[in-house]
Amino acid sequence: MKKLYDILSLQFELADFESKRSDLAFCKVKASQAISLLTHLRDIHGYTHLVMLTCVDWLEDKQFQLTYLLHNYATKTDLGILVFIDRDHPVMDSLHHLWKQGRVYQRELHEMFGIDFPGSPGVEEPMILEGWQGPPPMRRDFDTKAYSDETYSHRPRVQNEPEQHMKEQLYSED
Amino acid sequence: MNLRDILSPFFVWKRAFEKPYSINTLSAPRPGAPAYRGFHKNDVSKCIGCGTCAEICQNVSIEMVPVATAKDGDSGLRPKIDYGRCCWCALCVDICPSGSLTMSNAYTWVEEGLDKDVRDTFCYTPGVDSKPWDNEPLGYKKPDGYELLLLDRIPMPHLSPEERLSSFVELVKGYSRELAIREADRCIQCGICTATCPAHMNIPAYIKAIREDNIAAGLQILYDTNPLPGVCGRICTRLCEDVCALSHRGDAISIRWLKRYLTDCVEAEDYKDILKTEIKPLGKKVGIIGSGPGGLSAAYYLANMGYEVDIFEKTAAAGGMLRYGIPEYRLPYDKIDKDIDFITSLGVKIHYNTCVGKDISFDDIYKRYDAVFISTGLFEPYFIGIKGEDNEGVISGLKLLSDVTEGKEVSLGKHVVVVGGGNVAMDAARTARRLGSEVTILYRRRDEDMPADREEIDEAYEENVTFITQAIPLEINKLADNRLEFIWGKAEMHFEEGAKRPQPVLIEGSRETLVADTIIAAIGQGMNFAWMDGEAFANIKFGKWNIDADRWGRSSDQKIFIGGDMFNRTADAITAIADGHRSARAIDKLLNQ
Numbered sequence: 001m002k003k004l005y006d007i008l009s010l011q012f013e014l015a016d017f018e019s020k021r022s023d024l025a026f027c028k029v030k031a032s033q034a035i036s037l038l039t040h041l042r043d044i045h046g047y048t049h050l051v052m053l054t055c056v057d058w059l060e061d062k063q064f065q066l067t068y069l070l071h072n073y074a075t076k077t078d079l080g081i082l083v084f085i086d087r088d089h090p091v092m093d094s095l096h097h098l099w100k101q102g103r104v105y106q107r108e109l110h111e112m113f114g115i116d117f118p119g120s121p122g123v124e125e126p127m128i129l130e131g132w133q134g135p136p137p138m139r140r141d142f143d144t145k146a147y148s149d150e151t152y153s154h155r156p157r158v159q160n161e162p163e164q165h166m167k168e169q170l171y172s173e174d
Numbered sequence: 175m176n177l178r179d180i181l182s183p184f185f186v187w188k189r190a191f192e193k194p195y196s197i198n199t200l201s202a203p204r205p206g207a208p209a210y211r212g213f214h215k216n217d218v219s220k221c222i223g224c225g226t227c228a229e230i231c232q233n234v235s236i237e238m239v240p241v242a243t244a245k246d247g248d249s250g251l252r253p254k255i256d257y258g259r260c261c262w263c264a265l266c267v268d269i270c271p272s273g274s275l276t277m278s279n280a281y282t283w284v285e286e287g288l289d290k291d292v293r294d295t296f297c298y299t300p301g302v303d304s305k306p307w308d309n310e311p312l313g314y315k316k317p318d319g320y321e322l323l324l325l326d327r328i329p330m331p332h333l334s335p336e337e338r339l340s341s342f343v344e345l346v347k348g349y350s351r352e353l354a355i356r357e358a359d360r361c362i363q364c365g366i367c368t369a370t371c372p373a374h375m376n377i378p379a380y381i382k383a384i385r386e387d388n389i390a391a392g393l394q395i396l397y398d399t400n401p402l403p404g405v406c407g408r409i410c411t412r413l414c415e416d417v418c419a420l421s422h423r424g425d426a427i428s429i430r431w432l433k434r435y436l437t438d439c440v441e442a443e444d445y446k447d448i449l450k451t452e453i454k455p456l457g458k459k460v461g462i463i464g465s466g467p468g469g470l471s472a473a474y475y476l477a478n479m480g481y482e483v484d485i486f487e488k489t490a491a492a493g494g495m496l497r498y499g500i501p502e503y504r505l506p507y508d509k510i511d512k513d514i515d516f517i518t519s520l521g522v523k524i525h526y527n528t529c530v531g532k533d534i535s536f537d538d539i540y541k542r543y544d545a546v547f548i549s550t551g552l553f554e555p556y557f558i559g560i561k562g563e564d565n566e567g568v569i570s571g572l573k574l575l576s577d578v579t580e581g582k583e584v585s586l587g588k589h590v591v592v593v594g595g596g597n598v599a600m601d602a603a604r605t606a607r608r609l610g611s612e613v614t615i616l617y618r619r620r621d622e623d624m625p626a627d628r629e630e631i632d633e634a635y636e637e638n639v640t641f642i643t644q645a646i647p648l649e650i651n652k653l654a655d656n657r658l659e660f661i662w663g664k665a666e667m668h669f670e671e672g673a674k675r676p677q678p679v680l681i682e683g684s685r686e687t688l689v690a691d692t693i694i695a696a697i698g699q700g701m702n703f704a705w706m707d708g709e710a711f712a713n714i715k716f717g718k719w720n721i722d723a724d725r726w727g728r729s730s731d732q733k734i735f736i737g738g739d740m741f742n743r744t745a746d747a748i749t750a751i752a753d754g755h756r757s758a759r760a761i762d763k764l765l766n767q
Contacts, residue, residue: 155256155258160239161225162225162251163365164365165238165250171369171374
């Protein structure tokens with residue numbers, strides 16, 4: 001797979017090649033070149049299958065990492081393309097014209113991380129969070145507890161602490 | 175609209191007579207897998223209500239509800255689980271310190287009656303609210319070989335038995351900072367121990383302070399309820415450790431050694447800065463008789479409240495049984511002094527060598543002070559009650575221990591027999607070992623019935639003390655060579671219903687002999703009120719053995735309070751300290767409110 005990387009490097013600005021197994025490798029590419037690289041991989045190098053598109057939130061680095069995982073049926077190898085985009089302006093080119101299922105992944109990333117893929121059909125429609133008011137919930141700075149405290153009402157409950165409870169029952173007069 | 179549209183709803187009806195595709199799970203149940211994480215079960219007799227399940231629950235689905243009366247080691251609370259929140263992760267089962275919480279493999283529950291209180295809908299208290307799966311043997315249990323709790327105690331470094339016998343050096347070396355933090359880290363902060371501690375020390379709080387390496391905060395917490403923490407950190411009977419939640423499946427937290435670690439971390443001269451005592455004098459005086467833990471504790475709290483405190487002590491040094499009844503290798507004198515010096519630094523005056531009834535009369539004290547706290551302790555050793563006990567060479571355990579404390583020359587001879595199975599007996603035996611004697615302990619009941627701390631018994635074994643159990647002393651005779659012949663008989667155990675310990679009964683005709691140079695009787699001590707006189711004495715009501723007092727130590731004379739060994743039943747330092755604190759508050763209530 002290193003060979004493929006070297007060939008691709010002639011045309012694209014790639015970096016950080018990392019071979020995880022003999023049939024699995026990852027490398028990084030500039031966001032502006034990502035879609036043409038994917039097209040190239042699909043049409044020239046036999047990576048015809050988009051296995052998945054997912055995201056990692058690097059909160060501290062203020063970046064989202066998009067991972068495009070492609071599969072080549074002929075060589076039985078997987079290639080992951082990593083793309084880093086600005087977390088504060090999360091916009092990425094859409095790939096729905098390359099793989100139809102891409103629109104579903106992009107809709108999900110829009111909903112869960114707030115990443116926009118302009119032109120992707122139905123990207124703003126909710127997938128599972130119908131009527132969601134809050135910030136995208138998979139972002140690491142999303143405070144689940146604060147959100148549920150604000151949004152939902154609580155079932156009334158009394159939390160008895162053993163120490164306090166035993167004091168009241170056994171030696172409150174002391 | 176055509177005819178078909180109108181009729182089609184009716185065609186659906188023909189399906190009503192066909193076999194349904196869905197399965198009715200209620201009439202044809204499909205059991206969960208054998209280790210399925212289904213609805214919870216709780217063995218409520220094993221559960222101690224420590225709330226650790228509620229603490230670890232990531233969904234806040236467990237509420238601790240009172241279902242029984244709290245008692246030692248059991249808060250009486252039980253977990254109630256909200257299945258609207260539970261995600262069946264089973265962390266509660268995995269961490270349960272008592273091992274009482276498990277899960278059945280039942281996964282269907284139809285709740286009827288939605289008119290119920292919202293607090294009870296799809297909520298129940300396992301083991302308390304009966305459910306069909308209560309006796310279901312299958313389901314999830316904590317797997318072996320995986321543990322969320324740290325069940326093993328960090329071992330305390332000790333002197334080896336050989337090193338011990340050659341000196342009176344403290345045998346427990348104490349935790350280092352690293353070991354103490356690791357031990358403190360095991361605590362689950364449930365607070366079950368706080369209720370059991372006679373002084374109700376805030377144990378979880380000071381353990382947390384150790385964990386956070388905040389020694390100053392830890393010391394302040396200790397002094398809130400115990401002004402002799404350096405002493406208790408060494409010799410406390412640590413009832414707290416008996417009920418520690420971790421003791422159910424592993425080792426209790428070394429609460430005592432952690433307390434010791436805190437006090438050992440702070441130099442005596444830093445106590446004042448850390449504890450920041452500001453005293454506003456009230457102009458009232460309290461007299462205290464006896465400078466044992468009870469008297470010192472009362473003195474500390476009273477002095478802090480602004481009272482002028484005088485302690486009358488018949489011996490030349492303060493501490494009472496702490497100093498004269500506990501050997502140096504368990505409680506070094508400089509550690510007692512460290513605690514006492516801080517108390518006297520608050521202005522508490524101790525009048526040494528002042529025996530009430532001899533050097534000063536009780537009546538005098540009663541008239542001179544606004545209140546009097548009496549904690550003279552149990553200082554009169556009991557006799558064995560056999561023939562020949564008055565021979566020279568028969569002494570009490572307490573006499574030996576106090577002679578050693580006072581630095582007197584003690585010669586016990588080669589063979590020593592100690593009679594008794596309490597802490598004084600162990601201390602006397604082990605002191606005799608250090609003085610070079612061969613020691614045999616005779617005890618009336620079985621090994622497991624001995625009232626001494628298990629640790630002391632085990633250490634005595636390690637130090638090669640010989641134990642003879644189920645032995646009843648019969649008589650002591652003086653031999654021609656000035657040695658003593660000790661005659662004892664074997665006893666059998668009679669178990670009576672309801673009795674805590676069996677009754678020893680002499681086997682008819684049994685007669686064994688031991689020859690000893692010294693015989694030490696350590697079978698307990700009693701009190702004595704011969705020193706009391708005057709009008710106050712005439713006014714106080716006495717019970718069978720003791721002054722009548724309520725739980726605050728208030729006697730029938732409102733100015734007189736009692737505490738310590740002469741008042742409580744456990745007769746240990748921490749209870750005396752608790753008595754002193756309680757009476758100090760009662761005295762304050764009397765004089766200042």
